Amino acid sequence: MKKWIAVLLVSMMAITACSSGGNNNEGAAEGGSADKLVVWAWDANFNVKAMNLAKEAYQAENSGVEIEVIENAQNDIIQRLNTGLSSGTTRGLPNIVLIEDYRAQSFLQAYPDMFEPIGDSFQASDFAEYKLGPTSVDGEQYGLPFDSGVAGLFVRTDYLEEAGYTADDLQNITWDDYIEIGTKVKEATGKDWITLDPNDLGILRMMIQSAGSWYVQEDGKTADLKDNAALKEAFEVYKKMMDANIVRIHSDWSQYVANYNSGEVASVPTGNWFTSSITAAEDQSGKWAIVPVPRLANNDSVNATNLGGSSWYVLNVPGKEQAADFLGKTFGSDVDLYQKLVEEISAIGTYMPAAEGEAYKAPNEFFGGQNVISDFATWTNEIPNVNYGMNTYAIEDILVVEMQSYLGGKSVDQALADAQAQADTQIK
Amino acid sequence: MATLKRVFMYVFLSGAAAISIFPFLWMIISSTNRSVDVTQGRLLPGSALGENLSKAFEQIDILQALMNSAQISVITTLLALLISSLAGYGFEIFRSRAKDIVFSILLLSMMIPFAALMVPLYRMFGSISQTVPFIGIDTISSVILPTMVTAFLIFFFRQSTKMFPKDMLEAGRIDGLTELGVFFRIYVPTMRTTYAAAAIITFMASWNNYLWPLVVLQSPEKRTIPLLISNLGSSYSPDYGVIMTVILIATLPTAIVFFLMQKHFVAGMTGSVK
Numbered sequence: 001m002k003k004w005i006a007v008l009l010v011s012m013m014a015i016t017a018c019s020s021g022g023n024n025n026e027g028a029a030e031g032g033s034a035d036k037l038v039v040w041a042w043d044a045n046f047n048v049k050a051m052n053l054a055k056e057a058y059q060a061e062n063s064g065v066e067i068e069v070i071e072n073a074q075n076d077i078i079q080r081l082n083t084g085l086s087s088g089t090t091r092g093l094p095n096i097v098l099i100e101d102y103r104a105q106s107f108l109q110a111y112p113d114m115f116e117p118i119g120d121s122f123q124a125s126d127f128a129e130y131k132l133g134p135t136s137v138d139g140e141q142y143g144l145p146f147d148s149g150v151a152g153l154f155v156r157t158d159y160l161e162e163a164g165y166t167a168d169d170l171q172n173i174t175w176d177d178y179i180e181i182g183t184k185v186k187e188a189t190g191k192d193w194i195t196l197d198p199n200d201l202g203i204l205r206m207m208i209q210s211a212g213s214w215y216v217q218e219d220g221k222t223a224d225l226k227d228n229a230a231l232k233e234a235f236e237v238y239k240k241m242m243d244a245n246i247v248r249i250h251s252d253w254s255q256y257v258a259n260y261n262s263g264e265v266a267s268v269p270t271g272n273w274f275t276s277s278i279t280a281a282e283d284q285s286g287k288w289a290i291v292p293v294p295r296l297a298n299n300d301s302v303n304a305t306n307l308g309g310s311s312w313y314v315l316n317v318p319g320k321e322q323a324a325d326f327l328g329k330t331f332g333s334d335v336d337l338y339q340k341l342v343e344e345i346s347a348i349g350t351y352m353p354a355a356e357g358e359a360y361k362a363p364n365e366f367f368g369g370q371n372v373i374s375d376f377a378t379w380t381n382e383i384p385n386v387n388y389g390m391n392t393y394a395i396e397d398i399l400v401v402e403m404q405s406y407l408g409g410k411s412v413d414q415a416l417a418d419a420q421a422q423a424d425t426q427i428k
Numbered sequence: 429m430a431t432l433k434r435v436f437m438y439v440f441l442s443g444a445a446a447i448s449i450f451p452f453l454w455m456i457i458s459s460t461n462r463s464v465d466v467t468q469g470r471l472l473p474g475s476a477l478g479e480n481l482s483k484a485f486e487q488i489d490i491l492q493a494l495m496n497s498a499q500i501s502v503i504t505t506l507l508a509l510l511i512s513s514l515a516g517y518g519f520e521i522f523r524s525r526a527k528d529i530v531f532s533i534l535l536l537s538m539m540i541p542f543a544a545l546m547v548p549l550y551r552m553f554g555s556i557s558q559t560v561p562f563i564g565i566d567t568i569s570s571v572i573l574p575t576m577v578t579a580f581l582i583f584f585f586r587q588s589t590k591m592f593p594k595d596m597l598e599a600g601r602i603d604g605l606t607e608l609g610v611f612f613r614i615y616v617p618t619m620r621t622t623y624a625a626a627a628i629i630t631f632m633a634s635w636n637n638y639l640w641p642l643v644v645l646q647s648p649e650k651r652t653i654p655l656l657i658s659n660l661g662s663s664y665s666p667d668y669g670v671i672m673t674v675i676l677i678a679t680l681p682t683a684i685v686f687f688l689m690q691k692h693f694v695a696g697m698t699g700s701v702k
Contacts, residue, residue: 042659042663043662044487044659044663046663046664070646070648071648073658073659073661073662074662075658076655076658079639079642080642083546083643084550086547087547087548087550087551087554088551088554089550089565091554091557091558091564091565092554092566092646253666254466254467254668258467258468258469261467261468262468274664276664280463280464280665
């Protein structure tokens, strides 16, 4: 009996102890007090670091403003925002948050009053046009475009040479050319040409955006699958790749990276942010080149597209004016900051004046002295602007299933028609 | 024939054991390898454990997170055991039709997924924050309170109480114990194994709890271990060696608790009173 009373007392004391701890930190819990800006972002070595560079630059001019950058996993940010915003409690929410472009509209449209328009804090037309669609609603600019998801085709030049090609042969090609070259490379080297995750159709997204098309129509709401010519061609290209026996399958990110780091796979069309994963294999220095992504042959498609990328948003909580001012004076106009971003974390922004800076023109020895940043910056400006809408990932879940049916023998028109029917009932 | 059967059984069991233990083994091996080796599927121990450890301690505040997790888990477990066992005991010993109905409703609540309760709960804690900040959002109390008592644990104690010999209660009452005295002096010591099993279940659930702490704990210095691991894995180029090392550290406390109480745990699961 005595023991239990002791245990009870101890636990009561512990609770009181932590509650007083809670009391002390109450200021931090507010998150919205005007004298301190709280920022949420993911990836300590990329987004968080970028924000910290911006913070340094801003505090040099405005020493009185305290800024705290908190690292949260991307999925964790989504979970927290959704819970906080849908419960109508702004308590605990940050002032500035990073949101992936594919998901931006779902937040902006689902919680219209919770985000602050910040169009007055910077010149939207200074940014790559394709970033403005996802970051605005009805012409009102809510997001400050951050990193470019501009895609390139990373390719092993040593394997290409064994098959009798050079990187120049891969300039401005179509996906059909890409498959043809891949088949030759596989014959010559035995290495697979590309690795794909059947549950991630990022490659389809890249293909259709290069033709100015998306899973939804321009209104961002109606699913556009059934008579979407670009999507149909992308499906066909995907199947051709599979049939050509040049694809290695992976099921998660670590396998994906490993396939390249181990030298088992010879090319990867993906976003520029993948550069650091490629360069992690130091022994492959000088063996890689980055060329423009292939385009679709039968659609009005360009050799430039996007994969991923995100932007900064200001939440409608106390401190919003300060937050907008901070973003506008850093990511919105500071050319020097963008040079630092390139030099220190290889982050390519979408602020066009920044491309004139020195850091953008520096050659990269890992890629045989190629000016990769400058190339990426050039391609960024060619990316077609599409409306990602609210349901990119929901529709993609449907397409993942239909893609397997198509590979299993269903006709492409039928697969897309079925996907359309399902999307129409699921998405309102 | 019997030996053949035995051999077959051993082969099967060894295979099953190998499959169950492999992920654990792989975690330990990977914590000694560099990230590149992990992604390439290296199955031999490497020499990078020290490097991974120093990187982990450099990048993140593991000790703080361990302390937070420990504080939450221990308090949750103690309170959960006390409250749930009292409830389970009450439901079984002082049975009535009305209580059975209440109990059924309680069981029904097990069917509601936590994700469905989360938004209303968050709203509740959001409003509490304004009047009673020390149990509001971003406090340890806000993690403990909603996860403390589960219908499952009450059910678990009630089922175990069914096997408790009621004569012992009568004996206690005749000897002049109060009702609480009967509970603490007779029931609790007799049901030790049940308590051990319940403690392990609750401690592990609380230690590994992810969703609710994720939503309510915003300050980095209040983060629990699972939240920390989630962060590490979210980078564009994750360092798998470091992640595995941190997961290993995070697993140790639950493993220790389990091994300490293992004997009681198995007994508690199969039936508590002999």
